Amino acid sequence: xxxxxxNINRSKQRDAIMNYLSTxxxxxxxxxxxxxxxxxxxxxxxxxxxxNLTLLTEMGSIRKLSCGGSSEHFDGDxxxxxxxICNTCGNIFDLKMENLDFLDSLASNSFDGxxxxxxxxxxxxxxxxxxxxxKDN
Numbered sequence: 001x002x003x004x005x006x007n008i009n010r011s012k013q014r015d016a017i018m019n020y021l022s023t024x025x026x027x028x029x030x031x032x033x034x035x036x037x038x039x040x041x042x043x044x045x046x047x048x049x050x051x052n053l054t055l056l057t058e059m060g061s062i063r064k065l066s067c068g069g070s071s072e073h074f075d076g077d078x079x080x081x082x083x084x085i086c087n088t089c090g091n092i093f094d095l096k097m098e099n100l101d102f103l104d105s106l107a108s109n110s111f112d113g114x115x116x117x118x119x120x121x122x123x124x125x126x127x128x129x130x131x132x133x134x135k136d137n
Contacts, residue, residue, distance in 0.1 A: 008059070013041055014052045021062055021076030027083070027092040029071040065092065067121060082119075086126040088133075095122060 016037055021028075028036075034049040053074055056062045063075040067085050073092055075083075082095040104115045125133065 008055065011052075013037070013044055013048060014056065016040055017049065017052050018056065018061065018076070021074055024076070025094065027065060027073040027075050029073055031071070033074065065119075065121075067092065082122065084122045084124070084126070086129055087123055088125055088129040091126055093126065 017033060020033055020037060026032075030046070030050050030053055033053070034044070034046045037049060038044050053062070053064070057064045057074075060078065063078050065073040065075055065083060067073060067083075069090065075094075077094065080099065080101075082097060082100070084093045084095050085091075086093075100118075100120065103118055103120075107118070108115045
């Protein structure tokens with residue numbers, strides 16, 4: 001989705017959310033961000049966090065990950081990359097791998113519209129959950 005361009009006044013709360021996402025690679029939910037940000041801004045509301053996350057997503061400053069669970073996750077890294085989601089613990093990890101942009105061309109061959117990008121989620125067991133499973137056996 002292309003970024004929305006608008007003149008937006010800066011806010012300390014929005015800057016704190018951006019800083020939080022740039023320093024946390026855990027792909028947190030809005031609730032997690034809210035609980036951590038309110039330590040610095042005790043009067044911040046969950047609604048304010050949601051509004052700012054929506055605005056930052058629309059502006060293209062962050063990425064929203066809809067991974068099929070009940071909560072959306074957010075990523076401060078907007079570079080092209082894919083994600084791995086652990087089926088056991090639900091943690092989301094960045095996958096640094098070869099660029100897969102050729103998939104857009106491949107998809108265009110069987111689609112009459114215009115392909116503008118893709119999101120890929122890989123699923124399985126993370127290393128920690130694999131180790132836990134091995135210990136249980």
